[in-house]
Amino acid sequence: MADYIPSTNEWYKVDDIDKVDSPALLLYKDRVKENIRLLKSMVSDVSILRPHVKTNKMAEVCSMMLQEGITQFKCATIAEAEMLATTGAPDVLLAYQLVGPKAERFANLIKAYPAVYFACLTDNEANAKHISKVAEAHGIVMNVFIDLNIGMNRTGIVPGKALPLVAFILSLKNVKLVGLHGYDGHIRDTDTATRQQNSDEGFQQVAALHQKIAEIHQRALKMVMGGTPTFPTHAHRKNVECSPGTFIFTDWGYKHAFPDEAFDYAALVITRVISIVDEHTICTDLGHKAVAAENPLPRVHFLNAPDAVPTGQSEEHFVLRVPNASSYHTGDVLYGVPVHICPTVALYDKAYVVENKKITTQWEVVARKRTINF
Structure with missing residues (x-):
């Protein structure tokens, strides 16, 4: 797997993220559009x-x-x-x-x-x-x-x-x-x-x-x-x-396994710090129910906390080891790229659509249901 290169433009940050409770699924509409166009060009x-x-x-x-x-x-x-x-x-x-x-x-x-x-x-x-x-x-x-x-x-x-x-x-x-x-x-x-x-x-x-x-x-x-x-x-x-x-969304697993396919991350999960455990440990609200759990840890990589190392996860909690816990505060938002996006999407009933760093609407993940009408 290729080494992680931290983002320099923080494209993923949402100006009005305080409106969104966590954990949540974010969908970056322009990136979805570009992934479709890249597919067509191939x-x-x-x-x-x-x-x-x-x-x-x-x-x-x-x-x-x-x-x-x-x-x-x-x-x-x-x-x-x-x-x-x-x-x-x-x-x-x-x-x-x-x-x-x-x-x-x-x-x-x-x-x-x-x-x-x-x-x-x-x-x-x-x-x-x-x-x-x-x-x-x-x-x-x-x-x-x-x-x-x-x-x-x-x-x-x-x-x-x-x-x-x-x-x-x-x-x-x-x-x-x-x-x-x-x-x-x-x-x-x-x-x-x-x-x-x-x-x-x-x-x-x-x-x-x-x-x-x-x-x-x-x-x-x-x-x-x-x-x-x-x-x-x-x-x-x-x-x-x-x-x-x-x-369409790509994920950490495919992005690093297939670098020849230049699709961009278009869907992320957000989580918030809910507790500072000790000088090197924090806990967030990204439990098993919020990110695909079929892979071993790490199941998600944080764009704005690349040094955070997952050490434990349960249904509603995600424990991370960090270099300096004093640099985090309860309520801080972390933006995560799932290792496997497909089953992660299926865990959410809606996605918050991001355009120009703002939440513009919500889209129902309608087919996460086994039955709609038929």
Whole structure:
């Protein structure tokens, strides 16, 4: 990980921060806009972009992408899919397999928004049959992508074993096979040449399957590949859509692991000092409930307190070791960059929008909910 370089312009400081109780999520609108524009500059055609909205979960942020000409999106929950539909997104891929009641919910969503092109994932015959049965009961046809396991070992079928599944899906009346989905989130090489090589190896499996399907079944399927770390490795490929997500806000983890991707921090958490424990220890109100806690400490780095070292955290408290506690006072505001922004955003029901160092409005993190209406 690269060494931290303290900010000299204090871009993150908010003039009216006293209006905001802590902990809180801040969203810097101009930086979000610049991250979208940088993303567009990194691809030859905006039509190959299919951003994942699991990071932002906000209708207003999705609208910003729509305004920049991005029309295809990926999501992980039905609530996120509904959020996209309400913003006017014309093409939504739910990158998740519909098990249990999810298929019924998704069918109801499809019928509620007939102008939106919806699709979902499947990786086995039993699930494809389940989706088809639900679709038939609703009198609709569901579009599906086959989820491929190209090394993540989380979901998906190995490409070399997928042809029988292709044939099975093509035999179903109420399911339409439209694409192949390959997420390579396991590829996190900082070296760009190594990242490209590993990406190529995974993609070759998808491309080989894609070719066989074209030859055997005369079907030209879509291919959706990658996330923020690997989308540049896929951007030059023909007939491939790229689906970065974290780029929109970026975080400490990606900023330092992938320095070739110059996205800026656009979302921060704030916390306040609530106690001076001793000459080298302070405590803030940034507990487990306010910043993603799946990573080991440090889970957040403070832009205006780079020497603060986390030593302990509980539900509502965050203890920091500092060089000189006498330089802090209760009520002092610390601005933090989470190591992982995506699950951090999901901990908040709203974000305070910052423009020109002022809080201008609040945006609901609407898709943090598991269910909105459907």
